[in-house]
Amino acid sequence: MTNNHEARTPSGQPSTGPSGVTDPSRITLRGPAELADALPYMLGFHPxxxxxxVAVHGEGGRFGGRLRVGIPPNPEEWEDTARQAADCLILGSERRGTKPDGVIAFLCQDPGRGESAQRVMTGLRPLAQRIRLACGALDVPVLEALCLSAGRYWSYCCPDRRCCPPEGSALTVPGTSVMAAAATFAGLQVRGSLRDIERRLAPLRGPEAGEMERALDGAAAALVPKILDGATREEVGAETVLLARALMQRMALGSPAEGGPDADDRDDALLGHDEAASLILGLQDREIRDIAAEWMEGEEAAPALRLWRALARRCVGAYGEHAAAPLTLAGWVSWSTGDEPTARIALGLALRADEGYRFAQLLHHACNEGIDPEGLRECLRMERRRREPRRGRPSAGPRRGTTGPPGRRIRANRGQSGSTTGSEQ
Known part of the structure; x- marks a missing residue:
C-alpha cells in the first residue's frame, strides 16, 4: 500500500515554523507498518x-473521527457489528460536517492458548470483509484493513507479498518510530492496553468478593429502615458525603497517587468492606453522586479518582449494576483532567453495568463528540458555590425534595444488566 495519511497529535493544527519545517503536530504515515504503529497513539492505549x-478526509488522507468496539466472540454477530460501526462512524462524521472520503480499519486480537497469530488473522478475515461491505454500502471505501496480533500485522487489502507476506510483518519496536517521537514531543501518552485499564475497574474475585457482597447486603439491610423512616434522608446524604471526603483524605495520605503496579492493591487495603458498602449504596442517590462529581479538579481530583476506581472494584455479585455510579465518576474525573482514553473506557464500562444510566450516557456522548468539559465543570462549580452557606462551611447533604432515596437502586438477588458494546468516536 502506498497511500499517505496525515495524523495530527493533540498539540493543535498543523503549522510550519520560520524555517519552513513542518510542525510535529502533523505526521505523514506511509504504508501499513506506520499505520499499525500509530494506532496506540491515536487511541491513547493498545486496543x-x-x-x-478511523475516518480519512481529503486528498492528503487526514485522519478524522475514530471508533472502537469490542470484537464479538460469536461470528454470527459480525455482520450487525460491522454495519452499526460503519453507520456510527460515517453518519456521525456527516452530522459533524464532513463525510469521510475513506476508512482505515484495524482488527486487534491476540491469540488464545494453542493458537497462532496467523490463525487469528485468518479467522478475522470475514469480519474485515463485512466491514468493507458495510462501508461500501455508504459509498465510503475502506482504504486499508489491518490485523494486529501478537506483535505482528497483516493487510487484508494489499496483495503484494513483498511488503505484506503471508506470515505477517513485525510491528515497530515501541518508542522508536517517527510517530512515537512526535507523540512524546506533544506529551501524548499510551496508557497500557485496553485490558490493563479495564482490569483496574473490574470487580474483585475470590473470597474477598464474597466478603464484600455480604457487607453490601448488611449495608442495604441497615439503610432501608432509615429511608422508610422518611425523616433521615438528608442525614444519610450528609453521612455519605462526609464518609467520601474522609476516604479521599485517607487515599491522599496513604500512598502515592500512581505508585506502580501495586497501587490498586494498596488503595483497596485502605478501604474497609463496610465503609465501602455504605458509600456505594449512598452514591446510588443522584444528588449525592452530583455532589461527588464536583471533586473533579485541583487537589481533589487524584484521590477522588482512586476512590471511585476502588469502589467500582467493590461492586460485586448481585451489586454489579451499582458500579455504574463510581465508574461514571471515574470517567468524569478522567475526562475532566485530560485523560480522554481512560474516560471513554470507564464510561463504556458504566453503560455495560447499567445501559440506562443517564449520567454515563450523557458524558459518554459528550466525550466522544469532542465537547470541552469546561462547561460542565463550571456548572458544577456554580452549584457548589450555591450550596455552600455564606459563612463558608459547605453543606454536606442534598437539598430537600430531590428525587429518590439512596436505597432506591438496592435490588435483592439482582445481577448485572445486559452489556453493551462501548464505542469511541
Whole structure:
C-alpha cells in the first residue's frame, strides 16, 4: 500500500515554523507498518479484542473521527457489528460536517492458548470483509484493513507479498518510530492496553468478593429502615458525603497517587468492606453522586479518582449494576483532567453495568463528540458555590425534595444488566 495519511497529535493544527519545517503536530504515515504503529497513539492505549475504525478526509488522507468496539466472540454477530460501526462512524462524521472520503480499519486480537497469530488473522478475515461491505454500502471505501496480533500485522487489502507476506510483518519496536517521537514531543501518552485499564475497574474475585457482597447486603439491610423512616434522608446524604471526603483524605495520605503496579492493591487495603458498602449504596442517590462529581479538579481530583476506581472494584455479585455510579465518576474525573482514553473506557464500562444510566450516557456522548468539559465543570462549580452557606462551611447533604432515596437502586438477588458494546468516536 502506498497511500499517505496525515495524523495530527493533540498539540493543535498543523503549522510550519520560520524555517519552513513542518510542525510535529502533523505526521505523514506511509504504508501499513506506520499505520499499525500509530494506532496506540491515536487511541491513547493498545486496543485488545477490538475493531477500530478511523475516518480519512481529503486528498492528503487526514485522519478524522475514530471508533472502537469490542470484537464479538460469536461470528454470527459480525455482520450487525460491522454495519452499526460503519453507520456510527460515517453518519456521525456527516452530522459533524464532513463525510469521510475513506476508512482505515484495524482488527486487534491476540491469540488464545494453542493458537497462532496467523490463525487469528485468518479467522478475522470475514469480519474485515463485512466491514468493507458495510462501508461500501455508504459509498465510503475502506482504504486499508489491518490485523494486529501478537506483535505482528497483516493487510487484508494489499496483495503484494513483498511488503505484506503471508506470515505477517513485525510491528515497530515501541518508542522508536517517527510517530512515537512526535507523540512524546506533544506529551501524548499510551496508557497500557485496553485490558490493563479495564482490569483496574473490574470487580474483585475470590473470597474477598464474597466478603464484600455480604457487607453490601448488611449495608442495604441497615439503610432501608432509615429511608422508610422518611425523616433521615438528608442525614444519610450528609453521612455519605462526609464518609467520601474522609476516604479521599485517607487515599491522599496513604500512598502515592500512581505508585506502580501495586497501587490498586494498596488503595483497596485502605478501604474497609463496610465503609465501602455504605458509600456505594449512598452514591446510588443522584444528588449525592452530583455532589461527588464536583471533586473533579485541583487537589481533589487524584484521590477522588482512586476512590471511585476502588469502589467500582467493590461492586460485586448481585451489586454489579451499582458500579455504574463510581465508574461514571471515574470517567468524569478522567475526562475532566485530560485523560480522554481512560474516560471513554470507564464510561463504556458504566453503560455495560447499567445501559440506562443517564449520567454515563450523557458524558459518554459528550466525550466522544469532542465537547470541552469546561462547561460542565463550571456548572458544577456554580452549584457548589450555591450550596455552600455564606459563612463558608459547605453543606454536606442534598437539598430537600430531590428525587429518590439512596436505597432506591438496592435490588435483592439482582445481577448485572445486559452489556453493551462501548464505542469511541
Amino acid at each position: 485488545t479484542d477490538s475493531l477500530v475504525m
